[in-house]
Amino acid sequence: MTVSDQTLAQGLSTKEKIKIIIVLAVPAVIENFFQTMLGFADTFFVAQIGLEEVSAIGVTNAVLAIYFAIFMAVGVGVNVLMVNAAGAGNYKRASKVAQQGIILASFIGLFTGLVTFIFAEPLLRLLGVEQRVLEIGALYFRIVAVPSIFMAYMFVLSSVLRGIGNTKSPMKAVIIANVVNIILDYVLIFGFLFIPALGIVGAGIAGVFARIVGTVVLVYYIQKNNQITFYKEWWRIHKDYQKELLGLGTPAAGERLAMRIGQVVYFGFIVALGTNTFAAHQIAGNIETFSYMIAYGFAAAATIIVGKQVGAGNYNEAKSYAKLISDISAFFMIFMGVLLFLLGEWIGSFFSEDSVVIAEIGTALKIAAVFQPFLAILLILTGAYQGARNTKYPMYLTTMGMWIVRTGLVYMLAVQMNMGIAGVWTAIGIDIVFRAIVLWYRMEKNKWIKTEEQMSFKDRVECQCHPQTKQPRMNECVNNY
Known part of the structure; x- marks a missing residue:
């Protein structure tokens, strides 16, 4: 029995459930670690050039985060629909969802690339940065985001693999992309042999090549998987599937956009505090993301496991897993909080020699350390809500x-x-803390799963069909929807 099959098994002990959670979460944690390293490496190497360059990457990443929110939302839709279909044993539907997700990602990636090419300066100017930072940032922004279709593909193709319970292949793809990025960062930023030092331009070029390599590796792993079958005739827009993807993805995008646009606004407040404070905030944020990687890894496991249980109609098991994963993740995040509290300022010294900046980094990370277990609960429950087909409430709450x-x-x-x-x-x-408490409260009150009665008729039929007997608990079964 595979881990994917075990997630639907009934009567498992807590120890057996923890084993399933760990097997699914650890590769996702490692993937998130190396995904974080893609941005971390750029900031680390560019920090050796100057704080203006660090700020340029920071403001660029603030806008890119909006793009990531959209790409991630498509990935959420793909992931949720695929795990629900897998929970019902319908891998044909899962494959169709995957292909429609790739089509949607292609259109969105091309659109964001065009937007970047035309509006790079106006978008960064909204953050109120100094002219020199704006000039550097616009150059870097165009290099990394005009080919943003590869960012979209990495998000969606990883979600396709996770949708069938495969968290190891996305991990491997990100590791490979990271190795490429770090090597090229060093070579292109500082120069090597006959290659001139390109500075922040080199950092941008390295990131693009890394994402291209990551995309190719993900395609390779999808082609190797026998649970997903792509057919030529399915490479066309299917309105029903696109509606489902957008129905789940749009609220997820709304949640991310509400977060990122709000971030852009308060970034303006931080910029007003001074370049050094903004740089300290940016560096502290990059350091803290290493604690996020644990919670995001367990959140990925929560979406997969809860999604399969909900797809099979096992709502009590879904809730049991959601709470257990939250507890496990909070335990690990407490440990990460201790490290941030004790070592934050020391780690910050690797990014800047300015004593004021280092002290501010330490202050930020000490405060962040206190809230790490609440952050774990927030991220895991958000993933669980997504697996339960409820992407709207997290959006409202995040807003x-x-x-x-x-x-x-x-x-x-x-x-x-x-x-x-x-x-x-x-x-x-x-x-x-506020959002974590609200999500937990609604789960305790059983107001977190989008039930069959709240789904469309076609969705209800799809979820109720038994994959072998084809006998629905409703009056008809649509096998090829």
Whole structure:
């Protein structure tokens, strides 16, 4: 019995469930580690050039995060529909979902590339950066984001593999892409032998090549998998599937966009505090993302396991797994919080020699350390809600948290009360706690799963068909929808 099959087994002990969770989560954690390294390596190497270049990458990443939100949303739709279909044993439908997701990713990737080419400067100018940072940032932005179709493919192709319970192949693809990125970063940023030093331009070129390599590797692993079968006649737009993907993906995109646009607004407040404070905030954020990798890995496992249980109609098991994964992730994140608290300032010293910047990095990470277990619960439950086909409520909650709680408190604490970077990170922590508590409360009240009665008729039929007997619990079965 495979891990994918075991996720649907009934009557498992807590120990057996933990084993399933770990087997699925660990590759996703490692994948997230190396995914984080893609941005971390750029920031680390470019920090050796100057703080203006670090800020340029920071403001570019703030806009790219909006693109990532859209790409990730398509991936969420693909992942959820595929795990639900796999839970019902319908791998034909899972394959169709995968192909439609790739088509959607292609269109979106080309569109964001065009937007970047035309509007790079205006988009970065919205952040209120200094002219020199704007010039450097616009150049870097165009290099990395005009070919953003490869970013889209990496998100969606990874989701396709996770949709059938395969978390190892995306991990391998990201590791390979990371090795390529780090080598090219060093060679192209600083120069090597006959290759001239290209600075921040080299960092951008390295990232693009790394994503191309990652895309090729993911395609290779999909072709090797016998649970997914692509057919030539399915490479056309299918309105019903696109509606489903957008129905799940749009709220997920809305959630990410609410977060990123809110981030853009409070980034403006941080920029107003000074270039050094913004650089410290950016570096602290890059360091903290190493703790995110654990929670995101377990969140991926939560989406897969909960999605399969919901697809099979095992709602109590879905809730049991969601709570167990939250507990396990919180335990690991407490450990990461201790490391951030004790070592944050020391790690920051590798990024800057400015004593004020280093001290501010340490302050930010000490505050972040306190909120790590709440961050774990927030991310895992968001993944669980997605697996339960409920992507709208996290969107509403994130919008409220980012625009009312976080952005409002950043302005009040950091600007009005002159708390500086301590006020920024305290506001972020309060928002995290607020959203984690609300998601947990709704799960306890059983108001978190999109039930059969709330689904469309076609969805209900699809979920109720038994893969072998073809006998539905409803009046008819649509096998080829």
